Amino acid sequence: MSDLAAPSPYPAAKATATARGWWGPGITALALTLALPVLVVIGFLFVPSGEVWQHLADTVLADYVTNSLLLMAGVTLGTLIGGVGTAWLTSMCRFPGRGFFEWALLLPMAMPAYIIAYTYTGLLDFAGPVQTSLRALTGWGYGGYWFPQVRSLTGAAVMLSLVLYPYVYLLSRAAFLGQSLCVLDVSRTLGNGPWRTFFTVALPLARPAIVAGLSLALMETLADYGTVQYFGVATFTTGIFRTWFGLGSAPAAAQLSAVLLGFVLVLILVERFSRRRARYHHTSQREQAIQRHRLTGWRAAAAFGFCLIPVLFGFLIPAGQLAWWAATIARTAYDTAFFALVLHTLALAAGTALLALLLALVLGYGRRLYPSRAVRASVRVAGLGYAVPGTVIAIGVLIPFAWLDRGIDNWMQATFGVSTGLLLSGTLAALIFAYLVRFLAVALQTVEAGLGKIRPSMDEAGRSLGYRPGEVLRRVHIPMLRGSLLTALLLVFVDVLKELPATLVLRPFNFNTLAVRAYELASDERLADCAPAALTIVLAGLLPVILLSRSITRSRDADTA
Amino acid sequence: MPIQLEVRAVTVAYGGNPVVAEVSFVLVEGTIGCLLGPSGCGKTTLLRAIAGFEPVTAGEIWLHGRRVSAPGQTLAPEQRRVGMVFQDFALFPHLTVAGNIGFGLRGASRAGRRARVGELLELVGMADAAQRYPHQLSGGMQQRVALARAMAPRPEVLLLDEPFSSMDTELREGLAREVRELLKRDGITAILVTHDQLEAFAMADQIAVLGGGRVHQWGTGFGLYHEPADRFVADFIGQGVLLTGTVVDDLRVKTELGRVAGTRPHGLPQGQAVEVLIRPDDMLYDESSPRRATVVGRAFRGAEYLYTLKLGSGTQVLCLVPSHHQHALGDDIGVRLEADHLVVFPV
Numbered sequence: 001m002s003d004l005a006a007p008s009p010y011p012a013a014k015a016t017a018t019a020r021g022w023w024g025p026g027i028t029a030l031a032l033t034l035a036l037p038v039l040v041v042i043g044f045l046f047v048p049s050g051e052v053w054q055h056l057a058d059t060v061l062a063d064y065v066t067n068s069l070l071l072m073a074g075v076t077l078g079t080l081i082g083g084v085g086t087a088w089l090t091s092m093c094r095f096p097g098r099g100f101f102e103w104a105l106l107l108p109m110a111m112p113a114y115i116i117a118y119t120y121t122g123l124l125d126f127a128g129p130v131q132t133s134l135r136a137l138t139g140w141g142y143g144g145y146w147f148p149q150v151r152s153l154t155g156a157a158v159m160l161s162l163v164l165y166p167y168v169y170l171l172s173r174a175a176f177l178g179q180s181l182c183v184l185d186v187s188r189t190l191g192n193g194p195w196r197t198f199f200t201v202a203l204p205l206a207r208p209a210i211v212a213g214l215s216l217a218l219m220e221t222l223a224d225y226g227t228v229q230y231f232g233v234a235t236f237t238t239g240i241f242r243t244w245f246g247l248g249s250a251p252a253a254a255q256l257s258a259v260l261l262g263f264v265l266v267l268i269l270v271e272r273f274s275r276r277r278a279r280y281h282h283t284s285q286r287e288q289a290i291q292r293h294r295l296t297g298w299r300a301a302a303a304f305g306f307c308l309i310p311v312l313f314g315f316l317i318p319a320g321q322l323a324w325w326a327a328t329i330a331r332t333a334y335d336t337a338f339f340a341l342v343l344h345t346l347a348l349a350a351g352t353a354l355l356a357l358l359l360a361l362v363l364g365y366g367r368r369l370y371p372s373r374a375v376r377a378s379v380r381v382a383g384l385g386y387a388v389p390g391t392v393i394a395i396g397v398l399i400p401f402a403w404l405d406r407g408i409d410n411w412m413q414a415t416f417g418v419s420t421g422l423l424l425s426g427t428l429a430a431l432i433f434a435y436l437v438r439f440l441a442v443a444l445q446t447v448e449a450g451l452g453k454i455r456p457s458m459d460e461a462g463r464s465l466g467y468r469p470g471e472v473l474r475r476v477h478i479p480m481l482r483g484s485l486l487t488a489l490l491l492v493f494v495d496v497l498k499e500l501p502a503t504l505v506l507r508p509f510n511f512n513t514l515a516v517r518a519y520e521l522a523s524d525e526r527l528a529d530c531a532p533a534a535l536t537i538v539l540a541g542l543l544p545v546i547l548l549s550r551s552i553t554r555s556r557d558a559d560t561a
Numbered sequence: 562m563p564i565q566l567e568v569r570a571v572t573v574a575y576g577g578n579p580v581v582a583e584v585s586f587v588l589v590e591g592t593i594g595c596l597l598g599p600s601g602c603g604k605t606t607l608l609r610a611i612a613g614f615e616p617v618t619a620g621e622i623w624l625h626g627r628r629v630s631a632p633g634q635t636l637a638p639e640q641r642r643v644g645m646v647f648q649d650f651a652l653f654p655h656l657t658v659a660g661n662i663g664f665g666l667r668g669a670s671r672a673g674r675r676a677r678v679g680e681l682l683e684l685v686g687m688a689d690a691a692q693r694y695p696h697q698l699s700g701g702m703q704q705r706v707a708l709a710r711a712m713a714p715r716p717e718v719l720l721l722d723e724p725f726s727s728m729d730t731e732l733r734e735g736l737a738r739e740v741r742e743l744l745k746r747d748g749i750t751a752i753l754v755t756h757d758q759l760e761a762f763a764m765a766d767q768i769a770v771l772g773g774g775r776v777h778q779w780g781t782g783f784g785l786y787h788e789p790a791d792r793f794v795a796d797f798i799g800q801g802v803l804l805t806g807t808v809v810d811d812l813r814v815k816t817e818l819g820r821v822a823g824t825r826p827h828g829l830p831q832g833q834a835v836e837v838l839i840r841p842d843d844m845l846y847d848e849s850s851p852r853r854a855t856v857v858g859r860a861f862r863g864a865e866y867l868y869t870l871k872l873g874s875g876t877q878v879l880c881l882v883p884s885h886h887q888h889a890l891g892d893d894i895g896v897r898l899e900a901d902h903l904v905v906f907p908v
Contacts (some may be wrong), residue, residue: 457651463638464612464645465665466714475664479655 023469024375030359031378034437037396038388041261044254044399052249056256060239064256068222068235068263068314071157075221076214078161082310083168083217084210088198089307091176094292095300101307103398103549108314109166110285110541112498114226115518117150117159119351120319121230122527124150150233159227162314164217171213175206194293208277210361212496214272222263223389225501226519236260237391237501244505250399257392264387319538333532342536344496345513348428353443353492357485359436360443364451365473368459379444386441390502396432397506401425429505438502439495443488443500450484451477490543497540562588564623565750566611566718571620571630573606580606582774583620588750588767591664593741594751595765599659599797603774604754608720611752612645613638617641618859625717644711644719649728650703658682659691665714681709684743700727701736708740712749719744719751725760758782758798770794786840787902795838795904800867802837802878805908814905817874818852818896823903838904841867844880850895854878856888870896 055133078219089095090102108116124130124147134140148154175451179202187197203210225237235254245255295303326333359382367379385393401424412420454477462472477483500515514533521530566588573581574724581603588594596604599684609615610619611622613636619806622630624643629636644665652661663678682688685705695703704724711719724740725733741764743752755761762782770777770785770793779789789795795803811826814837821837829835857877858869861884868888880896888894 126833318622455649456650457647457649458653460612460638460645461647461651461710462655462664463614464641464643465710466639466667468637468639468641475655480653 006532013129017054023048023366024370024372027363027370027375028378030363033381034382034385034440035462037393037434037437038261038384039322039396040399041254041257041392041396044251047251052243053255054245055247055424055453056239056243057328060234061256064236064239067228067233068151068260070153071160071228071235072218074154074157074223075160075164075217079165079168079214080155080210080314082161082165083213084172084203084206086165086307086310087169087176088202089303091173092198092202092293093295093303094296095303096306097293097307102310103552105169105543106166106545106549106552107311108163109548110538110545111315112226112500112515112537112541113163113165113220113224113323113506114161114230114327114500114522115229115537116314116318117156117230118518118527118530118534119321120155120159121150121323121522123317132388148218153233156224156231156233160217160221160224162310164220164558165310165314166508167216168210168213168295168517171209171216172206175209176202179205208274211274212271215274215287219264219267219271219387222260222267223391225391225500230522236263237389240391240395241501244395250395253395254399257389257395259393260389264389268384268387303557319535322531322535322538325528326535329406329528329531333529338532341514341517341533342509343513345515346516348432348513349493349496350433352439352496353489355432356436356440356443356492357447357488359440361435361473361478361485362448363440363444364447365477367448367468368451369469378485383441383444385437385498386439388438390438390499391505393434393437394502394505397430397437397502398425401430426506426508428508428511431503431508434502434506435492435496435499438499439492442491442495445480445489446484446491450481454480468510469528487547490547494544497537562591563626564588565592566594566610566752566847567621567623568607569621569623571607571610571622572618573603573610573615574618579618579774581610582770584771584774584776585620586767586769587756587774588752590750591745591748592766593751593753593764595755595761595768596771597758597761597768597868598757598771599756602771604756604771605722605773608752608754609719612643612720613641632706642714642717644714644716646704646707646711646719646721646724648694648723650707652703652706657692657694658687658698661695661706662709662713664710677713679878681713684712684746685709693740701732703890704728704736707791708743712743712747717750719749721751721753723755724753725755725757732757733757734763740764753825770797772797787904789838789840789904792906795906797846799840800879801838801840801843802876803906804839804876804878806835806837808833808835808905812903814903817872817876818878820900821903824901825871825903827903827905829905834908835905836908838906839878839898839900841879841881843898843900844870844878845897845899846880846882846886846894847897848895850897852896852898853893854880854896856890856892856894859888860891868894870894 023515042301086101086105120127126142134145134147138145148499183205184197187201188194192200222236224235225241228235229238229241236259238257240253240260243249243256275406363379363382365376402422405420405422405425408423409420412418458476458480459472461471462476463469467475497513498515499513500519503513503516504519507513512520515536518530518533518537523526564587568584568586570585571581571582572579572583584603584607586594589717596607598604600626606615610617610630613662616635617630619630619631619632624641627636628634629641640859653664656664656760659678659682662681663674666674669677679688685708687702687705687709690698690702695706697871698706707724707837718809720738725736728736737760751760753764754840766781767779768782768785769779772793778785778794780788785794785798792803797803804816804818806814806821808829808831809820810831811813811828812824813820813822814827814835816837818839829874854870857871860867862881864884866882866884866886866888868882870880872878
């Protein structure tokens with residue numbers, strides 16, 4: 001949801017010569033700490049890992065690259081058709097159900113890809129309800145008919161597309177709505193029909209925004225572990241796991257991670273570039289009520305159907321299936337163990353969200369006080385984690401923490417003759433640190449967008465009335481930012497709740513979260529049993545979706561006002 | 562009267578580029594000073610340096626006997642005891658009017674704070690609105706709250722950064738006078754920054770005209786208008802044109818419109834070619850005058866017309882005439898020059 005942060009309407013507050021103290025060096029140190037995992041992974045590019053890497057390069061590396069590229073191609077196709085098509089229909093046309101789809105199309109965002117993968121496997125497998133009823137209906141037997149295999153690369157691409165198209169939908173929708181209607185009208189008066197206008201004018205104008213949305217979806221695709229692992233598709237993320245746990249080679253796993261980071265970096269650059277261009281593609285700022293093209297008859301029905309498909313398959317069916325499974329085992333599933341699991345997952349997510357918010361405030365406000373080049377660069381580095389796959393971060397956290405543990409242990413043994421064992425690795429501290437690296441950007445962007453709307457004169461008014469910068473933050477900014485701060489908390493909270501690969505690697509022994517529990521049960525093919533945990537994650541995931549759809553409804557009210 | 566604020570040869574530069582260059586002035590307690598100049602003249606930068614938001618590159622700033630700014634040493638704004646009224650008022654939207662006014666009263670007892678807030682609410686006439694929020698107030702009311710908030714902690718000096726610029730033009734002068742009375746009643750030392758000379762005249766005791774980062778003249782409004790120190794001030798303050806002439810003696814200059822006499826010697830040698838500042842109010846309409854001029858432009862000002870007149874040599878001058886005398890473009894009218902002050906600049 002990083003894409004919704006509005007640019008600041010005010011220039012950065014000027015640094016004051018008096019804002020000395022610990023802010024500057026503190027921020028740089030903090031940013032470096034948060035960048036540590038990525039730096040470690042990149043650093044391993046220069047460490048020879050010998051045979052393991054050679055072995056990987058000879059055997060599976062080509063597969064990883066091919067599969068990752070194919071997956072990205074599939075997701076590109078799926079999210080473009082689904083995202084751009086629905087965005088165009090809901091923003092430019094009028095048909096029954098349009099108002100509903102406008103926000104309902106966001107619902108699949110609440111579904112983590114691995115959860116949708118579990119439900120469709122349960123639905124479409126040989127023993128699932130669909131094939132069973134098909135056999136009952138036709139009398140076919142095992143092997144006597146062809147049925148698409150869910151657990152395949154294509155299946156994974158479909159699953160990912162179903163939950164990731166909202167990124168493209170959101171950004172292209174905003175672009176379509178921001179386009180000067182005059183431009184579209186001009187095209188119509190020049191004799192182009194609606195289809196021609198769409199392809200020759202609207203689509204090219206919205207292209208930067210669409211590309212930005214697509215790169216976000218592709219970053220998520222590269223970061224996915226749960227789906228591809230479950231479907232047995234060998235990609236980078238599964239490869240990193242195998243190299244680490246199967247082959248036991250940290251350097252090789254780190255090097256694979258670095259290659260994956262290279263892919264991500266390309267996407268980041270594409271996204272940044274497109275976003276910058278998108279800004280210049282708003283040809284006019286005129287506020288004008290949109291005259292939506294009215295669809296009737298079969299056209300209206302087709303539009304309805306086109307918008308229904310992603311909502312139905314991306315949310316309604318899997319959510320219904322989860323609810324059904326959860327209901328069938330409700331009597332035994334919701335025991336004290338389950339509620340204990342929910343409770344400490346929530347506590348972990350809430351604690352992490354609070355920490356992330358705190359750090360985001362320090363970084364965002366520090367940057368406001370001190371927009372020196374070093375500070376600005378540090379804050380940007382601290383915010384890069386959102387693009388880095390959880391698997392990569394996990395490796396990047398594990399390696400330095402293990403090294404630190406060994407160092408402390410050796411020193412303690414040498415000095416006091418006591419072995420401290422693993423102090424940091426495998427603790428909640430390591431896990432929370434990884435979460436912060438990955439999700440701080442989410443909080444930071446929300447906080448910075450909020451801070452950007454506070455005029456610099458507010459800071460100065462507080463200072464001239466006798467308050468130090470920290471006091472001004474507490475007494476002026478925080479009360480004014482309450483809404484943004486809550487949003488930031490909520491976004492990080494839900495992201496932590498959904499996170500799978502980093503949690504799998506870094507969680508303390510015997511410590512589970514809802515996501516890990518769902519993953520474990522699904523891996524044991526106990527799909528129905530994983531429903532209560534999965535459903536809880538989906539319900540929590542609905543919260544930010546509601547926030548988003550509310551802001552959409554509000555802007556729509558503003559449109560028609 | 563003790564000196565409250567002293568600015569000593571202050572320079573503020575960004576990357577070697579001076580925005581304020583060697584500015585010096587002194588403000589004694591209870592006076593209202595003004596930094597007047599066109600946009601980009603450095604007046605706001607200087608104000609921010611006094612407030613402690615900008616470091617000085619050279620020179621010193623002293624506040625109530627304490628050195629607060631010197632190169633490499635900038636006392637934090639929160640430790641300076643300066644009050645500031647911002648161009649956009651910067652009222653805290655999450656606090657009520659009373660909350661805003663009481664914000665800077667840290668360390669005061671609850672009763673003490675309430676008493677001071679009540680006093681200021683009374684002073685600015687906002688007692689009825691104490692519990693309202695800034696967004697519920699009109700611009701003028703917001704401004705009074707901003708003023709009260711800045712005055713509440715009894716600052717050593719009150720800084721006003723273009724405080725009337727968001728107001729309607731008709732209201733500005735009245736508000737400026739109103740604010741002046743409030744400040745005078747409390748004996749507050751203040752500095753106003755503005756580009757509007759009428760505002761400056763209405764409010765300030767002493768005005769510094771800034772241009773290109775330096776002070777061109779420091780004086781009263783009357784002095785700036787009638788005895789500008791240089792061409793920049795002559796041009797920036799009021800209207801007028803420069804008419805060429807020749808020095809007759811130490812008090813008189815000969816021009817196309819006759820001789821102009823001053824009261825103070827200008828010190829230029831006889832026969833020196835000069836330019837004389839002619840204000841529109843120095844030109845009188847007089848049908849009986851033998852000197853004629855052609856009307857080439859006119860602007861209706863309500864009580865007066867401001868005519869642009871072309872003299873025989875082709876030079877144009879401005880002339881203010883009561884509006885019941887109407888002349889059409891192209892009319893030939895009689896004019897007479899009657900100036901009390903002689904302002905000459907050598908060519």
